[in-house]
Every structure is written in C-alpha cells, then in structure tokens.
Amino acid sequence: MRNGSSDEATKADQASLWRRFKGNFQMRPPEDDEPQSWWIASTAIPLVAAAAGPLANVMSIVALVMPWRSRIISRSTGPAGNWVQEGYDDPHWSTGMNAASLVCGVVGNIFLLLNFTQAVRYIIALPVTIILWFLAPAILCAATASLHIYAPPVGPDDVYSQAYWSAVIAAALYFLLGVLLMINMLGYFLGRYPQHFSLTDDQRTLILQMTALVAWLLIGAAIFQRVLGISFADALYFCDITVLTLGFGDVTAQTATGKGLIWPYAVIGVIMLGLVVSSIHRFAREVHYDNVVRKHIESKRQWTFDRTITSKEGDSAGTTGPAISALARRESQIAYHPHHKHQPIRSAIDTLATGGRPKVIVMREEKDRFDAMRAIQYETMRFRRWNDLVISVIVFGIVWSCGAVVFWLLEHDWSYFDALYFCFVCLLTIGYGDYTPQSNAGRPFFVFWSLVAIPTMTMLISQMSDTVVASFNHGTKKVAEVFILPEAGTYRGFIARIPFLRSALRRHQEKKRVERGFPIGADTPDEAGSGDAERNKDPILSRSRRNSARNHPQRTIEELAQQPNPSPFELAQQLAFAIRRVTEDVCSGQRKRYSYEEWVEFTRLIQFTNPRSASNPSAGPSQSGGDENTIALEEDEYGVLNWDWIGESSPMLAHQSEPEWVLDRLCESLVRYVSTQEQARKERLKAASVDEEMTLAKERDLGIEES
Template identity: 55%
Template structure:
C-alpha cells in the first residue's frame, strides 16, 4: 500500500535534517560535549564495565551465610551456591558482547574501522550486553532468588547489576554522539587530542591491572575473586582499611610490585585528568569569557563615544573614532595615528586612548585569571560535595548498622584517602558499589584538589605577603602611601615636605608649561615614556638597531623563565618603537600581517598580544626578530641599490632562506 503524501512529506522533512559530514571535513565543529566529552567518557570507563562483567561471571551469584563462623578476616563465613547453567551461558555471552563492543570503540579511535561501522557496532553490542544482563538478573530474582534468612546475593550478582547499568549508560551517550554526526555537527571521527588518547590508554591499563591482580590475590590470600578485587582497589588507592590483608609471605611479597605499579598507573591517570581539565579551561572556558568581556567593554566604549559625539560642546579631538562593530569586522578601529591626527587629534590624545585600551584589556586579562582560579575552586567544592553526600547516602542505605553521619565520616575519610579502618563496607551489596564509587571519586577528587591548590596557594602567598609588608618586612613608603589617602594627613605631609625644601634652598611648586616645544599639550594620564615617544625626536636607525639587539636578549631571558612575565605599558611603548621603525611600507599605510610580519595590532581587538596563545615575552621576541630581519633586509637592499618595487620579492626570498 503506497504511503500517503503527508507521510512522505514528514519523511522528507526528517531526511533533510540529516547532513553527515565527510571524513576529511575541517569546518568548525560544535556540540563540544557530544563530539569530545562523550567519546572520552565512554572510552575511559568502558574497560571497568568489562571488569565488572568478568567478576560477575567468575563466581556464583548466591551464597549461604553461616552465622557464628568466621572466614579468617573477621567476617561471617559464606559458602557459594552454584548458578543454573543457563545463567552462566547467558552471562558469558553478555561478557563477550561487552568486550567486542569495547574493541570496536578502540578500533574507532585508532581509525582502523570506519566510524559509521564501528560506532553502531559498539552501540548494538553494548545494547545486547545490557539486555542479557537485565534479563538474567531479573530471572534469577524471580525464579531462583535466595531463600531467606540464610541465603543472600553474593557480590557477583551486584557486579552484574552494576555492569548492566554501566553498559546502558555507555549505549545512551554513544547514541547521542552518533545523532550529532548525522545532524552534521562534526565529521565522522572522534576529535581527541593526544592527551585524551593517552588517558584512554592509561585507564585501560588501570582496568587490566585490576583484572590481573584479582585472580592473583584470590589464590595468594585464599579469598573470593570479588574480595580480591576489593583488596586490589583499596591497595592501589592507598586506603589501607585493614579489613582484608595478606597473611602469607607470598601474599605480602606480591603487594610490593603490585602496589608500586598500580600507584604509578593511578598517578598517570590523575595527571592526565588534571591536564585535560586545565586544557578545557584554557581552550574553551576562559577564551569565551574573555571574548564576552571584551565585546561588552567595546560596546560600552562605543555607546559612550556616541553620547559624547551628540554633545556639541565636546571638541572633535576628544572623541575616539571607532567604526561600527560587527562579527566580521575588527572590534577596534584599525585607523592609523596619522589619520587620527589629521582629524584634529593630537598625538598625546592618541597615546592616552591607546593607554586606556591597554589598561582595559589588561583588566580583562586579570579578571580571566581570577575567574579561572575561582572557577576551579568552586568546581572542586561542588564535585566534592556531590561525591561525598551522594556516596554517603548510598552507604547509609546499604549498611544496616550505619547512620548517615557515620556514612559521611566514612566517605570523607575515603575521599581524602585517610583510611582509618574503623568503618569499612561489610555487606555484599556495599563492597561492589564502593569499588565503583572509589574508582570514580578518588582520582577525580585528587585531580580537582591538585588544581584547586593553585588558588589556595596563591591566596596564601598573597595573604602572607600582605602581612609581611605591614609587619616584619615593610616596603619603603608603604605606610606613607596609606596615610596619604586621608586628606588632612596628606596636606600635613605635603606642607612638611615643602618647608623642608625651602629650608634647603630649593624652589617649591610645579612649573609645568601649558604646551611643550612641539605644541603638544601635557597629558597627565599618559606615561612619561609614552609622551617621549609622542613628543621627542626619534633616535637614529642605528641607535634603534642597537636597542633592538638588547631587547631581543632581554625578552629571550624573559621567555625561558618559569613564570610568564607581563610587560608594563611603558615597556610595550619601547618594544613597539623597535618593531615598527623597520616598517618598509609607505607612510599612511597600515600593514597587519603579510610578508613583513606583524607590524600593528589593537589592544582590544582580535589581534591583541594579550589574546595570543604565546606568552608576552614569546610574542614580543617573535616581533623583534621580524624587525631585525627587516632591518638587515633593508640594509642589504640599500647596499645592493635595489628599488622599492623589488622589496616584496626580495623579502619573500629572504624569508624562504631564513626558514631554510
């Protein structure tokens, strides 16, 4: 029967929404969480789902409790009851599907198998593993449940439940990733960095190490494989509760290599997580905040200038010329100082405007650093609170003789790896949950706390520095600068200074002229060196070349220091003069980046050095080296008698030789 026109129209509308991108597509991507975070989460956690499935298959799901008898570790003796044959067969099938699904995901990351083949295969296989585990756990609960009060579910049963939940979550998040691909938000491959791929390998190695240690300590200590996995977990996480310990010399000897290698792998995992979180902040979070703050500052500046332009009493020379801002054009005028002066604007006014933009961008830069530190601190506190309180809630529900306060105490000691051992998980349901929770919570918290220490240490250093400034190590003029904030005290100190100068025979009072010899009015807000650049005669090219060599030496030292330096505006003025004095372009032409290198930039624009991926010394060093190359090229051209028309061709040849 043919479909109705409305049905065909609906299918046509749906098909138009699908726009898969080719593998070699390099267009911008969105849906960052779906394209990057979801594959990373799936690949780093899927090995642990396989570990849970292995434990669920390796031991029976039911046990009989022999109350009054001890198992040697202080716990009630448990005797395992055999599982039905169909349960073991389906359990093995589920494990096979889960492992193969994980392999397809790894093949997808290495691009050994195409995305459109590997990702659906992982989704289907993990869906089958989830369905089988749900089916057999439900059937066991309905048709072969333990007989109370002596029989109960073993830890393997709860590991099967956890594995089913884990496979289901992996299936759902990978489906979200696949939908993003079909809707054209990113091409058909996982856009992961080298650090993220390294984390995947490290977590896989960590899961394998747990799986290797469990059967080894099962034989060495004489416990079940689930108890052995619990022992491996608390050993590598350095918890050391003491509820499960090796008694024989062989077991104690095996702890030496196992613990050392496991702790090293865990440290690598924590370091990779910390680096990825920091990279996310540096590449995504902080730049977006800087962009919003920059645009807001520019909009306020444009609004203020428009209001001043409407006010006829304000001279034209006091109004900043800025074109309309759009997403496709620079946010700050790229007009030359020559053109600004031609509009009646003096160099001093231009310098004041440049200084204001520099200060505004520096303030945004400082706010972004403060935001990054406090964001990491707040994120750490929120994550700690969620992992702590939610974990304690589950422990309180699973343990019969545990109050919520005691559960909070146990969770706190576990998250900080204190491990007193006065409270430990005892029931068959609590231990599997504890293993999963600790493997997620402790590495995450360790990484967040290590990043949070930057904020705490910075605040502590600033506080101790302030205390030292006011007490045992006061800086010169510290108290005087504080007292001068009060007008009566400032007037008294000023009068006292004048009386002292009169007694010594010096003149008193300012003698600043209204205009200097070049006809430029004084600028109170402009730095002294900035005014010198605007007012004084420029030094010769030879003198600037000498200064250029010294500046390259200085910035080279700044670039190799451990802490990136931020230059003052006065230093930037001097650097700018040494960068631009070799500008070969005709006067009145403004070049930003071509064969001559970067010559001009806007402090509040997208070309601002404060927005560069390099540190300020590295950025300045590149520009100074470009200026040195231009100076040598111009000297060579003058020596060879080349014409101005030959300059671009000669410059390109010299650039090629320089790169070679």
C-alpha cells in the first residue's frame, strides 16, 4: 500500500511539473492580431539565415569539388596570384562525408525558403532546417578531424588546400545559423510572435537577390576556372573581387576570351550587388525605424501624455488650477476679467462648441499640445541621426578590427597594422593591390568576409547621409548663401539680429529717404519687409514654404477663433484650393511641416462634412465631435475625422509626410461632401414628390367636394 501511494505521489508530482513546464510555452496560431516582441528574433534572424545560408552552401561546394590536400610545386607567383599548387586525391570516406554534408546544407536551405513562401508549415519546416544545419557541420567536423588524424598532409610541401578551409568556414556558418534559428523557434514557443516569418515583400526580395548573387558567383567560378586555368577556389576569389569592384590585380585575364567575358559578367554582377545593397539598406532603415525610432517616439509621447492634464479633468475636479496650462489660465483671466478693456465678446455658439469656454482658449491649449508633439519630432530626428551614426561607427569598427585580427593570424608575413590597412582599403572598395591574401586559409575567409562586410559597410556609410553628409551640405549651403550667391535679405536678416547694427541701419535708411524726399513712417518698404520677415520667421517652416505662403494669408489663433462660419459653398471652394495647395507641397519633394494655424484650417476642411458632427465645423481638432477636449481616433467609411496631437492617432506619428497625410484627409472630405450633396438631392426629390402627391390629393378632394 505504501509503495502504491508513493508511486501515485510521484506521478502527481511529475504531472504537476509537466503542467508548470507546459504553462511556460504559449504557442500562437499562424495569424493573429496580438502584438509581437523580440523583433530581432522574429525579423532580423530569419533574414540573416536566409541570406547567409546560400553562402554556406557555396563554401560546401568549394569543399566538395576540390581536394582537401595539395602539394606546393613552385613558390613563385602563378596565374592565380599565389604559389603554384596541385591537389591530390582525398580518401573516399572523406569525399562521401563531404557530399552528405552538402546535401544536408542544401536541403535545409530549401526547407527554409519553403518556410518563407509558406509552402510548408513553420512548425514543420523550421525544425527540419535546424536539424539539417546542425547535422551538416557535425559531418564536416567529423570529416576534417578524421582527415587530420588519419590522413594529414605529410612533408614540407604538403598543405591543406583552400577546399579544406572552406569546409571549416562552412561548418562554422551552418552551426551559427542553426543556433540563430533555434532562438527564433524559442520566441515562437514563448508566444512572442505567430508561427510564421513576419517578412515583407521587400525582405523576401532581398533573399532572392542574395541567392541570385551567390549563384552568379558560382557560375563565374565555373567559367573562369577553365578560361584562366586556375582552381575553382581561386576562380571564386577572382569573381568576388570583380563583383565587389576591388580589382586587386593579383588575378587577371590574360587571354582575349577571358577579357571579353569579364565585360558582361562584371556588369551583371555589379547590378546584382547594387540591388542587394539597396535592399539591405531599405531593410535596415525599416527595422531600425519600426523597432527603435518609433519606440523612442512612443516613449517620449507617452511621457508627455501622462503629464498632460486636460481641461476636462480640471472641470470634473471642480478647479481650473493644475488642469489648464499656464498660457490658457492667462488667456482665461484676460477673457473673463470684467474690467479688462480688451475683453473679447464670445457668442453662444463659441461657448457651446468648446464646452462652455471661449474658443481661443481651447485653441491655445491645443497649440500647447501641438508644440509639445513638434518638439518630440525634432528631438526624435536628432536621436535618429546620431543613433545611426553611432551604430555605423560601432559596426564599422567591429568588422574592421575583427577582420584584421583574422587576416593577421592567417597571413603569417603580415603585421596587425598591415591587416588593418588591408581591411580598410577593402571596406572602402579602394583595392590598391599591394596587400592581397595569399594563404590557402586567407582566401576562403576573404570571400566570406568581403561578401558580408563590404555590402554592410556600403549600407552603413549611406546611413550617414542623414548626419555627416547632411551637416556638410547644410554648412556649404550656408557659406554659399552668405559669401557666394547671397539671397535677398540674407545680410539684412543677420544685421537685424544685432540691436545696435539694426538701429544704425534704420537711421541710415531714414536718412536716405529724407534725402530723396520721402516721408518717414512705419510703413516704409524696408520696414515692411523686415516686419514680414519677423512674422514669417518660424523654425518649423522652411524658406520655400514661407515663399509659397505669400499667396495664402496666414491667420493668427485669435483671427481663426473669431472667424465666422462660412457657408457650405465657401467651404467647398476652400477645400478645392487647399487640395491644390497641398498637392503642390507633395509634388515639391521636400518634407514640409505645417504650423498649427495651417493645421486648424486644414482640420476645419477635413471635418466640415462629418455627418455625425453636431458642433461648430470651423473649430480646431478639439472643437468637433462634442464637448470632448481630447478626442480618440474616429474612423468610418469616410476615413479619419478626429485625432489628438499627442495621442496615438496623431498625424505627426504617421508614416506619411504631413502634406501626404493632409491630402488624403482632404480627398476623403471631398468624397464626404459629394456623398452628402447626393443624399440631400435625393431627399429634396423625395420631398418634392411627396409635396406633389399631397397637392394632387388635395385637388382630388376639392373636386369631390364641388361635385
């Protein structure tokens, strides 16, 4: 009895342990709408595996088509740019194991591609790929270790060939990629993302482009092996330095056939490489923006939002102290003080549309929120630029220094400084050719390192266009505006910032006007121009935007708040002009940022055809849709109607530029206007038909009474 009870207790403990173990795993279905985390594991790791998998297959192919041992025939430089060598046959068991490893690696890569295309289920394809990519390096490690133990190269002139070291590199790649895919599967078991690779079409295109580039290198190696009379590994090295535009000059085509084949091969290869680099650049920007920059924006926005207390909360608490900003409190004191001579007169519509408070005060509060979000935008822009620069410098340093360490160890006659010099020349694709890899281990590693490092460095250098290059262009433009081709008003604007120079300039202008016989007044052309410059001096608007704003009057908040409600016809006319103006901003190609006053005008045009709006349509974002001061996102068949400046639905958080976003909303408003006009026309026709029927019925009733 005692043994039976102990067995039952053991089984219960095991069942409890299994339930706790199983509870830690929350596998999700293939598709769901829940948020995803572990973005490196869900996005970057699959893409790295799919891009580096074909490269591991290439190393395996080199290891299979060539002997692993070679004999040095001459230590003079041969046609391949290194010592003349001749390989001799390997044991049959070594060749068989090498072939089995290649089959495992290729089949694992095929299952990974089928997983990307969703031809095979994730939960089936990914374990198969992981198993095969762990089996392939195990076989290669067993083959290389066995060869080293039982049949190593003997004699001073016998060495391991490039194929042997290619097998070592392939084994390391397979193992590393298998570990990365295991991390991806761990995230799936923990419920961090659904059971599929969340890649976009551009990212899948990158996989195909990388596969095509590797296949092009293999095709070129097979061709130039025969044309140049060199080994397959040396031909692959020649194709690599050709496509990467390095051109060391240690391996060159001596025959007319070889020179003629280089023309089409190099052109197609460089185009393929450019496509790969462009796709990597686009992928890196998307991933960095979606997972780093947007999280930074969201954290800043949430921090600001948590510290923003709306006026509605203040009203509900029975106080207006902490609920209204300092600027709004000041405006409210001005608006309601009974003895203030500039006390504005508010209509009943203004009071009802803004929850009992004057419209200008609510718009001032909205502008505070708008300015807070605009400040977050500028801070995020600086964060993104410097973050890109720091990442570029760190990655460049890692690839540069680590690659130099490996070449220093493999190339015995190089110092570490020589290796650093060689890697730097390669990373910038200069390729002097004074230092080139000569050893059998150095060349296969160079093929792998260059295909990974040089496209990455090209992408990272292009990332610096937002920091170093942009700052250099801005500085040169400023110098050109001041010293070479100064624009009108450049010097006057500089002088206007210095008080005593501004006074001296004004006295000089007044003196000249008196000499010419003109009166002195505040409306002189020069002063009017400077006044316009002061009014248009807005850090948000660019110079091109200020020039285009001359054709459109810029109103202040007070003018917008006191502006009467236009008729539907006037609003439709303003909508047409606004669409044309915003379209010009979109077509200009420049990233425009509108002021709050412009946004108020656009908002009125966006919301004036809201069929559910019961408030003043000419108000700002917080004056439409009831007495709510902070309005959540509202969508229907007509599109976005309301938003909050520092909320999750803010237009400043959109992937589009501000002119593109406004243009979409204005077009939606035009669709609403046409729809409401059509509905009104149908109602008028229906009412007219009802009136006609009633008239006919009355006439019939009168006829009956007369008869």
